Amino acid sequence: MNNISGLCADYADSNPDISGVGVRVSFYLQTFLLVLLVDRSWQDAPIALWTFIATSAGLTVAAICQREHLTLFQALQVSNLVWLANFGTFFALASYSRQKAASNGHKNSRRAFDYKVKFGAMTQTLLSMALTLYMWASAETFGNLSECAHLVRYMLFVIEVPAIQTGRIVGLVITTILTTLYILITLRELQSYRQSYLDTHRKVELLPTQTPSTPSTVAEPIIPPQPLPRLLLPSSATLNTPERRRQPGNPRWLTTSPSSPHTPRSHKGRPKRRRWSSDLDPMLVGIIICQVMVFTYFIVSTELLLKRNPSDDDSVAQWSFGQILALIVVIPSAFSLAGAISEHGVKRLSKRKKRLLAMKDVRSRKRKQDIEIV
Numbered sequence: 001m002n003n004i005s006g007l008c009a010d011y012a013d014s015n016p017d018i019s020g021v022g023v024r025v026s027f028y029l030q031t032f033l034l035v036l037l038v039d040r041s042w043q044d045a046p047i048a049l050w051t052f053i054a055t056s057a058g059l060t061v062a063a064i065c066q067r068e069h070l071t072l073f074q075a076l077q078v079s080n081l082v083w084l085a086n087f088g089t090f091f092a093l094a095s096y097s098r099q100k101a102a103s104n105g106h107k108n109s110r111r112a113f114d115y116k117v118k119f120g121a122m123t124q125t126l127l128s129m130a131l132t133l134y135m136w137a138s139a140e141t142f143g144n145l146s147e148c149a150h151l152v153r154y155m156l157f158v159i160e161v162p163a164i165q166t167g168r169i170v171g172l173v174i175t176t177i178l179t180t181l182y183i184l185i186t187l188r189e190l191q192s193y194r195q196s197y198l199d200t201h202r203k204v205e206l207l208p209t210q211t212p213s214t215p216s217t218v219a220e221p222i223i224p225p226q227p228l229p230r231l232l233l234p235s236s237a238t239l240n241t242p243e244r245r246r247q248p249g250n251p252r253w254l255t256t257s258p259s260s261p262h263t264p265r266s267h268k269g270r271p272k273r274r275r276w277s278s279d280l281d282p283m284l285v286g287i288i289i290c291q292v293m294v295f296t297y298f299i300v301s302t303e304l305l306l307k308r309n310p311s312d313d314d315s316v317a318q319w320s321f322g323q324i325l326a327l328i329v330v331i332p333s334a335f336s337l338a339g340a341i342s343e344h345g346v347k348r349l350s351k352r353k354k355r356l357l358a359m360k361d362v363r364s365r366k367r368k369q370d371i372e373i374v
Contacts, residue, residue, distance in 0.1 A: 022323025
C-alpha cells in the first residue's frame with residue numbers, strides 16, 4: 001500500500017509541452033483568432049483552416065506516440081485542447097462555406113480545394129473522436145500509472161467528478177452523441193460532394209458537339225424585310241420612357257407613374273423580412289457568442305482540472321523558453337486578423353458585396369465613357 005501511495009504521488013504531474021502556461025494561453029488565443037480570421041477574410045481562410053487541422057493533428061499524433069509515457073491525467077488535458085480545436089474548426093468551416101457562397105465567380109475560388117480542406121478537417125475530427133472514445137473506454141488501464149487512475153478528478157465545467165466512474169460514463173455518452181452527429185454531417189457532406197461531382201460530369205457529357213454543316217439541296221428564297229411607313233414608326237422619345245420600357249404594348253395614357261395614387265398594389269407574396277438593426281454582421285455576432293460559450297467551458301474545465309489535481313511539480317507555471325516561444329507564434333495570427341478587419345470591416349456580408357458591385361459598376365461606366373470619348 002505504501003509502495004502504491006509513493007508511486008501515485010506523481011499521478012498529477014503535467015508535461016510543460018502539453019499544459020504549460022504559455023502553451024495553454026497560446027492555444028486559446030490562436031484558436032479564437034483563427035475562427036474570426038476565417039469569418040472576416042475568406043482569402044486567408046484555407047491557411048487558417050489548415051493551421052487548425054495541423055495543430056489538432058499535432059496534439060493527437062504526439063499523444064499517440066507518447067501513449068506509453070502518457071498518464072490519464074495528461075490525456076485528459078490533451079483531449080480538452082483537441083476538442084476545443086475541433087469546435088473551432090467546425091465554426092470556421094461553417095463561416096468559410098458562407099463566405100465562399102457569397103463570393104462565387106472569384107478567380108481563386110476552387111471547389112475541389114474547398115473539399116480538400118473539409119476532408120482534412122473531417123478526418124482529423126473523426127480521428128480525435130475515436131481516440132477520445134478509446135481513452136474513456138480504457139480509462140482504468142490507460143497509459144502510464146494506470147493503477148493511480150482512481151485518484152484523477154475530472155471537471156465537467158465547475159463540477160468535480162471521479163474520472164474513472166462518473167466522468168467515464170458522462171464522457172462516453174457525450175462523446176458518442178457528438179461522434180454520431182458528426183458522422184451524419186460528414187455523410188451529408190460526402191453525398192453533396194458526390195452529387196456535385198456527378199452533375200459536373202453530366203454537364204460535360206451533355207455539351208453539344210460541333211458537326212460540319214451539310215449544304216441544303218433546295219435553296220430557300222430570301223425575302224428582304226420591308227420597311228415600315230414613317231408614320232407607323234414609334235418616336236424615340238416614346239421608346240425611351242420608363243413606362244414604355246415596362247409596358248411596351250400599352251398606350252401612354254394608360255400607364256401610371258409609381259407615385260400615382262391609382263397605382264395597383266399587390267398584397268400577395270412573402271412579407272418583407274426584418275433586417276438586422278445594426279451594421280454588424282449577424283454571422284460574426286453568432287460565431288463570437290458560440291465561441292465564447294465553448295471557450296468558457298473548455299478553459300474553465302482545463303484550468304480547474306490542473307487545480308483540483310494537486311502536484312508538487314511546478315513546471316506548468318514556469319515561463320520557460322518554450323512557453324514564451326508559443327506565445328510569439330500567436331503574433332502572425334493577430335496581425336492577419338487586424339488586417340482583415342481593417343480591410344473588410346465588421347459589417348454584414350451582403351453590404352460588403354453590394355459595395356464591391358457598386359465599385360465594379362462605377363468602373364465599367366467610366367470605361368464606357370472613355371471609349372465614347374475616343
